[in-house]
Amino acid sequence: MITKRIIPCLDVKDGRVVKGVNFKDLNDVSSPVELAKYYSENGADELVFYDITASAEGRRLFTDILCETAKSVFIPLTVGGGINTVDDFDRVLKCGADKVSVNSGAIRNPNLIYEAAKLYGDQCVVLSADVKRVDGVFRVFAKGGRENTGMEAIEWIKKCVDLGAGEIVVNSIDTDGVKGGFDLEMLEAVCNAVSVPVIASGGAGGISHFIDLFKTLPKVDAGLAASIFHFGEVEIRDLKQEMKKNGIYTRI
Amino acid sequence: MIAIVDYGVGNLFSLRASFAAIGAEVQVSSDESVIRSAEKIILPGVGAFEDAAKKLRESGLGDVVCDEAKKGKPILGICLGMQMLFEKSFEYGEHEGLGLIKGNVRPIADVIPEGLKIPHIGWNALTFKGEKSPIFKYINEGDCVYFVHSYYAADCSDAVIATAEYGAELTAAVASGNVYGCQFHPEKSGDVGLSILRAFVELEV
Numbered sequence: 001m002i003t004k005r006i007i008p009c010l011d012v013k014d015g016r017v018v019k020g021v022n023f024k025d026l027n028d029v030s031s032p033v034e035l036a037k038y039y040s041e042n043g044a045d046e047l048v049f050y051d052i053t054a055s056a057e058g059r060r061l062f063t064d065i066l067c068e069t070a071k072s073v074f075i076p077l078t079v080g081g082g083i084n085t086v087d088d089f090d091r092v093l094k095c096g097a098d099k100v101s102v103n104s105g106a107i108r109n110p111n112l113i114y115e116a117a118k119l120y121g122d123q124c125v126v127l128s129a130d131v132k133r134v135d136g137v138f139r140v141f142a143k144g145g146r147e148n149t150g151m152e153a154i155e156w157i158k159k160c161v162d163l164g165a166g167e168i169v170v171n172s173i174d175t176d177g178v179k180g181g182f183d184l185e186m187l188e189a190v191c192n193a194v195s196v197p198v199i200a201s202g203g204a205g206g207i208s209h210f211i212d213l214f215k216t217l218p219k220v221d222a223g224l225a226a227s228i229f230h231f232g233e234v235e236i237r238d239l240k241q242e243m244k245k246n247g248i249y250t251r252i
Numbered sequence: 253m254i255a256i257v258d259y260g261v262g263n264l265f266s267l268r269a270s271f272a273a274i275g276a277e278v279q280v281s282s283d284e285s286v287i288r289s290a291e292k293i294i295l296p297g298v299g300a301f302e303d304a305a306k307k308l309r310e311s312g313l314g315d316v317v318c319d320e321a322k323k324g325k326p327i328l329g330i331c332l333g334m335q336m337l338f339e340k341s342f343e344y345g346e347h348e349g350l351g352l353i354k355g356n357v358r359p360i361a362d363v364i365p366e367g368l369k370i371p372h373i374g375w376n377a378l379t380f381k382g383e384k385s386p387i388f389k390y391i392n393e394g395d396c397v398y399f400v401h402s403y404y405a406a407d408c409s410d411a412v413i414a415t416a417e418y419g420a421e422l423t424a425a426v427a428s429g430n431v432y433g434c435q436f437h438p439e440k441s442g443d444v445g446l447s448i449l450r451a452f453v454e455l456e457v
Contacts, residue, residue, distance in 0.1 A: 001417060002374035003396060040442060045375055071269045075442050076398060096265045098440065121299070123371055123400050166373075195369060221374070251375045251396040 003251045004214050004243065005045040005222035006236055007199065008229040010035060012081075013052045015061035017230070032065050033072065039229070040073045043236040045251060047073065048101070048169075048224060051081030052144075063095055070096020080128055084108070089116050093124070101126035101169060104142045107149055110163055117164025122196075127165035129157055131186060132173035138186060145173045153186075154193045161194045168194060169224060172202040179205025179228070182213045187220055197221035204228055207242050214248045254453060255290035257317060258282045259307045261332070262298035270439035274446055276453045284316050291457060293320060297332030301341040301357065301403070304332055305349060314350055321352050326455050327431045328387075334426065334433030335403060343403050353428045355408025360401070364419035371402040376416040376436075378424055385413040385427055386455060390447035397424070397434075397441040397448075404435065 011018050016030045036047055049069070051062040059082060070077060079092040080101030089100050100120075106112050106127060117125045130141045131153040138153035157168055170190050172183030182203045191198050200213055204225040213223055228234045243250045254271060256264055258280050271278035271294075279286055287293060295317060297304050308314035314336075321327045329337045338349045341357035349357070361370055375396040380388065399416065405423040414425040416436075426433045432452065438445035 002372070002376055005374065067265075070266060072273065074266070074270055074273065074439055074446060076440050093263055094265065096263075096269065098266075123373055166371075197369060197373070 001249055002221070003045065003249050004220075005199075006043070006210070006239060006250075007046045007048055007078075007222050007224040008039050008044050008236070009048040009050060009201070009224050009226045011050045011052050011226065012062055012065065014055075014058045015065050018052065033069050035230075036069045036073045039236070040075045043240055043252075044075065046076045046078065046222070048078045048080065049097075051079070053082070063091060066092060066097065067095040078126055080126070083112075085112070086115050086119060089120060089124075093120065099124050099126050099167070101128045102165075103128040103130065106160060107140065107142045107151075110159065113160055113163040113165050117166070122164050122166035125165050126167045126169060126199075127157065127160040128169040128171065129153060129160075130171050130173055138189065141173060145171075145176075154189055157190055158193050161196055165196065167197045167199065167221075169199045169201050175203030176201075178203055181205065181209040182223070184213070184216050187213075187217055191217060191219040199224050201225070204234075207234055207239050210239055211242060211246050211248070214243065215246065253290050254278045254292050254294060255287045256280045256294040256296060257287060257313055257333075259304070259311050259313050261304045261307060262296055264296055266439045267294065267296055267330070270446055270449055271453070274450045274453065276449075282311065282313065284312065287313065287316050288320060290325075292326045292328070292453065292455070293317060295327060295329040295333035295336060297330070297336060299332060301332065301335060301343040301349075302345065302347045305336060305341070305347050308336060308350070318350055318352060321431050324430050324457070326452065326457065327352070328452050329431075329433035330439075331401065331435060331437055334435055335405065337426070337431060337433050338405055338408065341403065352431045353405075353408060353411050353426055353433070355411065355426075356406050357403050358406040360404050360418070360420075360422060363404075363406075363422075368419045371400055372416075372418045372422065373400045374398070375441075376418060376424075378414045378416060379421075380414050381412045385425070385432075387425070387427070387432055387448055387451045388414070389451040389454075391444050395444045397436040397438065397444055399424075399436045401435055405433070
């Protein structure tokens with residue numbers, strides 16, 4: 001049976017990992033290449049690179065960094081951030097990315113999902129959705145969670161799956177950064193609506209939150225987090241041992 | 253030198269990088285003379301069977317691979333490249349493969365229970381079949397590798413050297429003489445994957 005996946009996420013700006021990192025055994029803690037290698041050697045099942053650069057120069061740097069990472073990291077790589085066209089897919093896939101995640105680009109042009117899925121296959125297209133409750137309704141937010149699109153989130157996610165998205169990252173703005181656990185209510189609603197893999201994001205503060213996630217919602221395929229891994233608050237190896245103890249199937 | 257056959261399907265970046273990482277000399281090539289002079293041949297592939305089989309045939313590289321395989325050169329097909337080694341695929345119709353291994357490629361939907369997601373995508377454990385294959389020299393049964401596929405090799409029980417459990421027993425790797433195939437992606441399977449590639453590189457010719 002397929003293992004549950006643990007996915008660290010690296011935000012990259014101008015060729016460097018942002019959000020402070022705190023690893024004693026790394027010389028350069030903000031080098032995406034070093035950090036990616038560290039994670040892949042320490043139990044990560046997959047890596048997500050988000051390009052949060054605004055400039056063209058930053059984008060070129062990002063692409064170079066991605067190529068360099070893919071030369072030394074041999075686990076699946078997902079790339080997101082600034083993906084607006086099929087050419088953007090092409091650019092990152094040529095550098096060794098395996099999957100490409102779309103967010104604002106798909107909100108502006110949902111057909112991007114269809115076009116990309118037709119060219120590269122559904123398994124290559126990941127929809128990343130930033131979702132927040134507004135008056136009790138799940139709404140999709142754009143531009144890094146700053147702008148309410150007014151769209152109902154479950155309908156949006158279903159539409160994207162119909163267009164060809166092969167996997168969904170659900171990032172709950174309500175639980176993000178709070179470290180009080182994943183947004184189980186929101187994730188359950190998504191899992192019940194679609195049959196493609198669902199990746200939980202936003203809210204992990206410790207090992208027990210991942211255990212709760214996979215125990216409560218066996219349909220969730222993966223847990224994604226950034227700072228708790230970067231700050232060394234959770235070591236992936238420890239997390240996986242704990243998952244195993246709790247009867248959650250994982251790659252040790 | 254190891255030749256990775258470039259017949260115009262899929263992205264060979266990671267595959268090339270993974271051989272470089274284990275210190276093997278590798279060339280990605282569509283040049284017949286390079287492939288013929290290689291010690292070993294890698295047949296990659298992603299995408300649809302029909303399109304890939306057509307490109308392999310029309311480029312003439314399919315014949316080159318078959319020819320070299322029959323001379324005893326070790327061949328390793330990866331993912332769709334593994335499926336190409338079989339006689340036939342039933343992916344959207346009926347299409348001929350290279351026929352180097354007896355068997356057919358069929359939809360996994362035929363054998364797995366309803367409710368399981370397709371494609372079979374993610375990390376899954378290997379169960380060895382028969383005598384441990386030399387390409388598994390450096391790994392253990394139960395090690396996980398990374399899969400992405402919707403079709404599987406069937407009717408080939410004599411050649412199966414490993415399976416993965418996904419509601420049914422799916423063919424994970426095959427071997428017939430000097431011809432090997434992996435349904436999973438060794439170039440995306442961390443150290444376990446690199447160890448399989450290393451064992452293949454070290455096979456004695």
